[in-house]
Amino acid sequence: MGYNRSIRMPSRLLQALSTSVGTKFLIAFTGLCLFLFLVAHLAGNVLFIAGPGPFNDYAHGLVSNPLIYLAEAGLLAVFLVHAARAVMNWLTNQAARPDRYHVRRWARTKNPVSRKSLASTTMIVTGTLILLFVVTHLATFKFGTYYETPDGIRDLYRLQLEIFSQPAYVAYYLVSMGLVFAHLWHGLSSAAQSFGVDHPQWTPRILTLGRVLTVIIAGGFLVLPVYTFFLSRPA
Amino acid sequence: MTLNLKVWRQAGAEAPGRLVDYVARGIHPDMSFVEMLDVVNEDLIRQGQDPIAFDSDCREGICGSCGCVINGIPHGPDAGATTCQLHMRRFRDGDTIVIEPFRARAFPIVKDLVVDRSALDRIIAAGGYVSVNAGSAPEANVVPVPRAEAESAMDAAQCIQCGACVAACKNAAAHLFTAAKIAHLGRLPQGQPERYVRVVRMVEQMDEEGFGTCSNEGECEAVCPKSISIANIARMHRDYLKAALLAK
Amino acid sequence: MALDSKIPGGPIAEKWDRRKFENKLVNPANRRKFEVIVVGTGLAGASAAASLGELGYNVKAFFIHDSPRRAHSIAAQGGINAAKNYRNDGDSVYRLFYDTVKGGDYRAREANVFRLAQLSVNIIDQCVAQGVPFAREYGGLLDNRSFGGAQVSRTFYARGQTGQQLLLGAFQSLMRQVDAGTVTLFPRREMLDLVVAGGQARGIVARNLVNGELERHHGHAVLLCTGGYGTVFYLSTNAVNSNVTAAWRAHKRGAFFANPCFTQIHPTCIPVSGDHQSKLTLMSESLRNDGRVWVPKTPGDRRRPAEIPEADRDYYLERRYPSFGNLVPRDVASRAAKAVCDEGRGVGETGLSVYLDFADAIRRLGADTIRDRYGNLFDMYKRITDEDPYQVPMRIYPAVHYTMGGLWVDYNLMSTVPGLFVLGEANFSDHGANRLGASALMQGLADGYFIAPYTVANYLGGTTLPAVATTDDAFADAADAAQARITRVLQVNGRRTIRDFHRAIGAICWDYVGMARTRDGLQTAIARIRQLRDEFWQDVSVPGTPDNLNPALDYAGRVADYMEFAELLALDALRREESCGGHFREEYQTPDGEALRRDDEFSYVAAWEFQGVGRDPVLHAEPLVFEEVHPTQRSYK
Ligand SMILES: Cc1cc2nc3c(=O)[nH]c(=O)nc-3n(C[C@H](O)[C@H](O)[C@H](O)COP(=O)(O)OP(=O)(O)OC[C@H]3O[C@@H](n4cnc5c(N)ncnc54)[C@H](O)[C@@H]3O)c2cc1C
Numbered sequence A: 001m002g003y004n005r006s007i008r009m010p011s012r013l014l015q016a017l018s019t020s021v022g023t024k025f026l027i028a029f030t031g032l033c034l035f036l037f038l039v040a041h042l043a044g045n046v047l048f049i050a051g052p053g054p055f056n057d058y059a060h061g062l063v064s065n066p067l068i069y070l071a072e073a074g075l076l077a078v079f080l081v082h083a084a085r086a087v088m089n090w091l092t093n094q095a096a097r098p099d100r101y102h103v104r105r106w107a108r109t110k111n112p113v114s115r116k117s118l119a120s121t122t123m124i125v126t127g128t129l130i131l132l133f134v135v136t137h138l139a140t141f142k143f144g145t146y147y148e149t150p151d152g153i154r155d156l157y158r159l160q161l162e163i164f165s166q167p168a169y170v171a172y173y174l175v176s177m178g179l180v181f182a183h184l185w186h187g188l189s190s191a192a193q194s195f196g197v198d199h200p201q202w203t204p205r206i207l208t209l210g211r212v213l214t215v216i217i218a219g220g221f222l223v224l225p226v227y228t229f230f231l232s233r234p235a
Numbered sequence B: 001m002t003l004n005l006k007v008w009r010q011a012g013a014e015a016p017g018r019l020v021d022y023v024a025r026g027i028h029p030d031m032s033f034v035e036m037l038d039v040v041n042e043d044l045i046r047q048g049q050d051p052i053a054f055d056s057d058c059r060e061g062i063c064g065s066c067g068c069v070i071n072g073i074p075h076g077p078d079a080g081a082t083t084c085q086l087h088m089r090r091f092r093d094g095d096t097i098v099i100e101p102f103r104a105r106a107f108p109i110v111k112d113l114v115v116d117r118s119a120l121d122r123i124i125a126a127g128g129y130v131s132v133n134a135g136s137a138p139e140a141n142v143v144p145v146p147r148a149e150a151e152s153a154m155d156a157a158q159c160i161q162c163g164a165c166v167a168a169c170k171n172a173a174a175h176l177f178t179a180a181k182i183a184h185l186g187r188l189p190q191g192q193p194e195r196y197v198r199v200v201r202m203v204e205q206m207d208e209e210g211f212g213t214c215s216n217e218g219e220c221e222a223v224c225p226k227s228i229s230i231a232n233i234a235r236m237h238r239d240y241l242k243a244a245l246l247a248k
Numbered sequence C: 001m002a003l004d005s006k007i008p009g010g011p012i013a014e015k016w017d018r019r020k021f022e023n024k025l026v027n028p029a030n031r032r033k034f035e036v037i038v039v040g041t042g043l044a045g046a047s048a049a050a051s052l053g054e055l056g057y058n059v060k061a062f063f064i065h066d067s068p069r070r071a072h073s074i075a076a077q078g079g080i081n082a083a084k085n086y087r088n089d090g091d092s093v094y095r096l097f098y099d100t101v102k103g104g105d106y107r108a109r110e111a112n113v114f115r116l117a118q119l120s121v122n123i124i125d126q127c128v129a130q131g132v133p134f135a136r137e138y139g140g141l142l143d144n145r146s147f148g149g150a151q152v153s154r155t156f157y158a159r160g161q162t163g164q165q166l167l168l169g170a171f172q173s174l175m176r177q178v179d180a181g182t183v184t185l186f187p188r189r190e191m192l193d194l195v196v197a198g199g200q201a202r203g204i205v206a207r208n209l210v211n212g213e214l215e216r217h218h219g220h221a222v223l224l225c226t227g228g229y230g231t232v233f234y235l236s237t238n239a240v241n242s243n244v245t246a247a248w249r250a251h252k253r254g255a256f257f258a259n260p261c262f263t264q265i266h267p268t269c270i271p272v273s274g275d276h277q278s279k280l281t282l283m284s285e286s287l288r289n290d291g292r293v294w295v296p297k298t299p300g301d302r303r304r305p306a307e308i309p310e311a312d313r314d315y316y317l318e319r320r321y322p323s324f325g326n327l328v329p330r331d332v333a334s335r336a337a338k339a340v341c342d343e344g345r346g347v348g349e350t351g352l353s354v355y356l357d358f359a360d361a362i363r364r365l366g367a368d369t370i371r372d373r374y375g376n377l378f379d380m381y382k383r384i385t386d387e388d389p390y391q392v393p394m395r396i397y398p399a400v401h402y403t404m405g406g407l408w409v410d411y412n413l414m415s416t417v418p419g420l421f422v423l424g425e426a427n428f429s430d431h432g433a434n435r436l437g438a439s440a441l442m443q444g445l446a447d448g449y450f451i452a453p454y455t456v457a458n459y460l461g462g463t464t465l466p467a468v469a470t471t472d473d474a475f476a477d478a479a480d481a482a483q484a485r486i487t488r489v490l491q492v493n494g495r496r497t498i499r500d501f502h503r504a505i506g507a508i509c510w511d512y513v514g515m516a517r518t519r520d521g522l523q524t525a526i527a528r529i530r531q532l533r534d535e536f537w538q539d540v541s542v543p544g545t546p547d548n549l550n551p552a553l554d555y556a557g558r559v560a561d562y563m564e565f566a567e568l569l570a571l572d573a574l575r576r577e578e579s580c581g582g583h584f585r586e587e588y589q590t591p592d593g594e595a596l597r598r599d600d601e602f603s604y605v606a607a608w609e610f611q612g613v614g615r616d617p618v619l620h621a622e623p624l625v626f627e628e629v630h631p632t633q634r635s636y637k
């Protein structure tokens, strides 16, 4: 009898994406897109080590491709959706517990031990700071000083060398990459759970895999400014 | 033993509440936590004070009535145990114990440590059942159920609807509770016909009640007295997404 | 007034079909106009409310908990019987019927028991369809185990949580009806009185436990499904809020109370550890399959168990009952434990426990096998007692577990008040003087899913029910009475706590109306109960006010009712001058100490009619006729 009264299957996908479960799917999906961007971004940036030629050629290849505008627009959209949904979601969650506990401890004495960590509790903080970082990052690089190579393409190599010769920038990037590290530490495996991956053997492996990837990606980004810094000072 | 308690006292849903200090004297290590509260209440009654209101009934960890946050952890420090199964030998003479109600917007406080968890009932009413009228059932052994499926359905079905998962979750999400019921029914052949309608309706009801969303922290699983796994939450997500895709 | 059990005619196997055919029906279009009140949402109440809702009646369900699913049925562990004969081991409806009548020591109605056995098979079908995750074999079919000494395997189970899973099935069906709008829930409501208008049960007065309001609810029929009264003993395996209040107040309004002295004491419970204890925990009977029960041979032997050599141990069950040994029925095992403790041979700090020793089994089968079989029970024991049963013997002692007695009902489950039906443990019907393991769940669900829907319809369809308003005198009277009682208990303003009084009444019942009863003891009990009742009304201290959540006030009301009910319990035990099932009168035993039934004089149901507090109730005897199963003396030697 129950269902006859009101069959409420979500008629449109959009509607389904607005519930708590749908929201998390969106956050996870966009989060994973952002992660893939980071992978690609890191792969490209690693060319810095290969020297000015390959690095500048690669960067030029990217910006001169007409598809870049589409890709950038997509990336922007993904960023915005991720951030907007994450913030709205956070607000919902705050409202779900208006009165705080006077004493609250993590369930460490229990078994299984939870996945709660400093990273998981600060997702909104690290996320927001990452957003601010990206704005400054774009100002520094994308809209930064335009040097030209003798070949007439943009000399990003020089820009990066200049920027990271300044200890303050290096420090700022190190801290920011720490934020990325924290965000992904919880975020990657969490996304798997949001997609509904559950398997007695694979779930623990995914948890580990997420952390390994985090170390690789955030680690890679950590290394670059440091590497550039030392490169910029003649030995 | 003598213990120093800080207990949340709140006269009613709208009344302001605060932590009040009590000294619990003559506590025996073999007492359960709720028996300790009984003793404190006996003393309060003798002194003409209002005893501390708390829920409990079976006192053996199955009815799901009891539950408070003990030193910051729902149901206290023991794994796989409810408040009524926590024994005072877990504490030491002179310890201070802070006792608060389960807090969530969807669990309004009725009085002191008693909260209204009827939101969880309404989630069940939204679809946590198999539609079968009395008398219409086929012979029980007509549909075999693989033993492993029956066992994992049973794992999920053990939920006692205590609400500790909500209390522990930083988002006050009822995901573990809801997912447990969805997994219990969704794993059995009997639950298949309504599998996708069920998940959609239950998730929508969960949202309507004002619970939060899941950040996959697993605190719920850790405090769950029946150790229900958050794998069930992943399963609920999957079923929900399938339901969304299947929708016309 | 002569009791009419309304048993249909014809051969026993056809009685229920015949009754269903004779029954009046209610036109589906009219069902909505009938309001049916269901009090209690345990197995009996939840299944009845759901089924009546499915049929289209306008159902109102009341319960003292915050959720219907918290009813004490949730705690049942062992399993539920059904005559499916899946094991091909010779079970049948007839055998289940026979075992139940015999197990009840020939104090149950044959026709009722037969119907119960017939319906048992439908219950399993129903529950499986609802998604109850019963244990399965590797082939995917349902598993069974043998339980409580039965010679066939007919017990269905869901780990050690059968009651929980069955109740969830019923609860979920109930919530489905709530969603469909046929059932309205009234949580945290305590029924305080039955409204009888024009000789018919027409409603209840319930107290809203959150705001204290006394509410008047109209119904064309009222179903009481409020469980047993085991907590009159204070300590029992029942949940602490279990009570006799609803049944007792109905009794005061004219419903007869039957066989209150038939109470069951379970032999394998975790012993009392001190005064602070508020309830006792049952451990599955299955432990007796491998554990050996013993006490030291000499009274006062305070050595630790490991230091007591074989020669100084008395395996008293094996000694006294060589063929059944540790597996004798519940009542026999319980009494034997009491006897050795009375001799001063009990063990533990209090001297009120006996050993249940797994050392031999561990040696024979290995600790792993024992862990497989009883791991969770051992864990539970350790959690409560802080002793490791793999290392030291468990200690056990009997505890009150179930009450066979209850409000008298006819074959249609209707009490002596027309329109008042009583289901589940709250009625007296099917278990006679002793209930077999795994049969209470079966009875509750049979009553709710498969009997009440027919018999309630018959009543509603075949009875003239004049209009009654909640403003009528009958309602006002009941509400005033309930209010007066609340005011009175709050006004005493004495010095002793309610728990104090509950402990005291429990101690009297346990000492004199417990496992072994004597004429003198019962007379003493009645005198003491009366005295304690007077003290209660002079010296009880109930804190707080009646206008908000006040668990102490609720508790006071329940204990006040026990102060009256306990007297009936003792009186019934006094008048039943025989031993049968859970009722053991020391005067009536065989030369070797076994229960001596006196069929020629006591083969009847004792239904008591209330005459006023402190006034002797009137006994109405419903003779029991055995056409199928002929009473014999039980023997477990
Ligand atoms: C520890 C334990 C283990 C058991 N194991 C088994 C087993 O393995 N197999 C078996 O067959 N049986 C077993 N039994 C017995 C069986 O569980 C019960 O007899 C049966 O569940 C009773 O069901 P019920 O529906 O009659 O009542 P209950 O489940 O007790 O429900 C009573 C209902 O009435 C309500 N109520 C009570 N008073 C009032 C009032 N005044 N106003 C309003 N509502 C009220 C309550 O809220 C509750 O909803 C066990 C019992 C115990 C205690």
Ligand code: HEM
Binding pocket: A024, A025, A027, A028, A029, A030, A031, A032, A034, A035, A038, A082, A083, A086, A087, A089, A090, A123, A124, A126, A127, A128, A130, A131, A183, A186, A187, A188, A190, A191, A192, A194, A195, B213, B214, B215, B216
């Ligand atoms: C490169 C940038 C980013 C990446 C790779 C990224 C990645 C992720 C991933 C994978 C998740 C896990 C999703 C899940 O739990 O299902 C996540 C969650 C989250 N992200 Fe980001 N994110 C990024 C930027 C941001 C930004 C800019 C914000 C801004 C506010 C943000 C806020 C959040 C929050 C709050 C969550 C947690 C949501 C929850 O669990 O409730 N993230 N992110």
Ligand code: HEM
Binding pocket: A041, A045, A059, A062, A063, A072, A130, A134, A137, A138, A141, A142, A156, A160, A173, A180, A221, A222, A224, A225
């Ligand atoms: C050490 C770390 C990093 C270095 C050296 C670096 C370097 C650069 C450079 C040189 C560009 C300019 C590319 C161009 O304009 O064509 C760029 C663009 C960009 N970077 Fe980074 N980056 C780093 C980390 C990050 C991180 C962690 C993020 C995201 C969270 C990020 C997000 C972006 C974005 C969004 C763009 C713009 C891409 C576009 O619009 O095409 N970067 N980065």
Ligand code: SF4
Binding pocket: B158, B159, B160, B161, B162, B163, B164, B165, B166, B176, B177, B180, B220, B223, B224, B225, B226, B227, B228
């Ligand atoms: S999932 Fe666990 S914690 Fe949550 S309500 Fe169920 S039993 Fe309690």
Ligand code: F3S
Binding pocket: B168, B169, B170, B171, B172, B173, B174, B175, B176, B213, B214, B215, B216, B217, B218, B219, B220, B221, B230, B233
């Ligand atoms: S703690 Fe909360 S965040 Fe999810 S995994 Fe459990 S519901």
Ligand code: FES
Binding pocket: B055, B056, B057, B058, B059, B060, B061, B062, B063, B064, B065, B066, B067, B082, B083, B084, B085
């Ligand atoms: S009182 Fe029943 S679970 Fe604690």
